Amino acid sequence: MQSQTLPYGATTSAVAYAETAERTEFIKRTYTHLAGAIGVFAILEWALFQIPGIESRVFGLLGASSYSWLIVLGAFMLVSYVANKWAHSDVSQGTQYLGLGVYVVAEALIFLPLLLIANEMVPGGDLILQAGVITAALFLGLSLIAFTTKKDFSFLGGFLKIGFFIAIGVIVMSIIFGFNLGLLFSSIMVVLAAGSILHSTSAMMFHYSTRQHVAASLSLFASVALLFWYVLRILMAFNRN
Numbered sequence: 179m180q181s182q183t184l185p186y187g188a189t190t191s192a193v194a195y196a197e198t199a200e201r202t203e204f205i206k207r208t209y210t211h212l213a214g215a216i217g218v219f220a221i222l223e224w225a226l227f228q229i230p231g232i233e234s235r236v237f238g239l240l241g242a243s244s245y246s247w248l249i250v251l252g253a254f255m256l257v258s259y260v261a262n263k264w265a266h267s268d269v270s271q272g273t274q275y276l277g278l279g280v281y282v283v284a285e286a287l288i289f290l291p292l293l294l295i296a297n298e299m300v301p302g303g304d305l306i307l308q309a310g311v312i313t314a315a316l317f318l319g320l321s322l323i324a325f326t327t328k329k330d331f332s333f334l335g336g337f338l339k340i341g342f343f344i345a346i347g348v349i350v351m352s353i354i355f356g357f358n359l360g361l362l363f364s365s366i367m368v369v370l371a372a373g374s375i376l377h378s379t380s381a382m383m384f385h386y387s388t389r390q391h392v393a394a395s396l397s398l399f400a401s402v403a404l405l406f407w408y409v410l411r412i413l414m415a416f417n418r419n
Contacts, residue, residue: 194328194383204388211395215282216402222286223293233294240291248353250288257284258400265393274392281396285403296410299417309410316409317402320372324379331380334373341370364411371405 193204226232240246257280264277296305324331345367352359378401382394 192384193386193388196388200388204391204394207391208382208394208398211278211392212398212402215278215395215399218279218282219286219289219399219403222283223289226286226290227293227297232290233298236291236294245353248350251349251353254284254288257281262393262396265396266390271392278392278396278399282399285399289403289407292407292410296414299414305413305417306410309406309413312409312413313402313406316372316405317375320375321379324376324383329380330384331373331376332384334377338370338373338377341366341373345370361412361415364408364415367408368405368412371401371408374401374404377401 193201196204229235240250243249261277261281261284264273264280267273267277293306296309297303299305345363348359348363351357375398378394378397382390382397386394
């Protein structure tokens with residue numbers, strides 16, 4: 179294939195232009211690692227739920243200051259940046275796995291308060307399970323679109339960056355001024371998360387090499403986690419009403 183026919187930013191070393199067997203193996207490894215990351219995330223949350231008095235400890239820490247959640251958000255963003263750098267490292271595969279592992283742990287910790295509230299609203303984890311099923315269905319549908327159309331969704335990158343930048347600003351303002359983001363914001367974030375899944379799925383085919391399955395799985399996991407977060411918030415809002 180001639181270089182000028184490649185999608186913008188793609189190279190002939192990208193997964194989409196690898197041999198069929200190599201491409202299939204990359205996809206298999208990526209989604210196996212994604213499933214593993216989700217499994218570890220679920221196990222970590224289960225383990226955290228078993229800690230006696232976990233609710234009072236978590237909400238005690240978050241309630242210690244009006245800026246506690248802002249500090250948590252800032253720490254999460256910093257850890258996410260470092261984890262992504264490690265996952266994309268060309269130095270060693272061990273560093274890549276360390277990045278993925280650190281990111282999964284960070285997601286488990288930042289999700290804990292939300293999951294505790296959801297479990298308190300509907301004991302037994304039914305609300306969390308519903309959000310998981312809806313997230314899985316949306317992820318499968320969006321992945322199917324990305325793979326069947328074989329379209330490069332990298333054009334979404336600019337819109338997503340602007341959207342997430344605005345969203346972070348709104349979240350920070352809501353923490354500082356204490357207003358509720360509401361159902362509309364969560365719905366918009368679900369749309370952004372859906373776009374992120376399309377973008378990540380496309381990017382792993384057109385902008386990743388076959389040696390970057392760990393980085394690709396982290397990118398997909400981040401998008402799935404974001405979708406799950408806001409699907410759960412929407413279900414919680416409806417349940418609260």
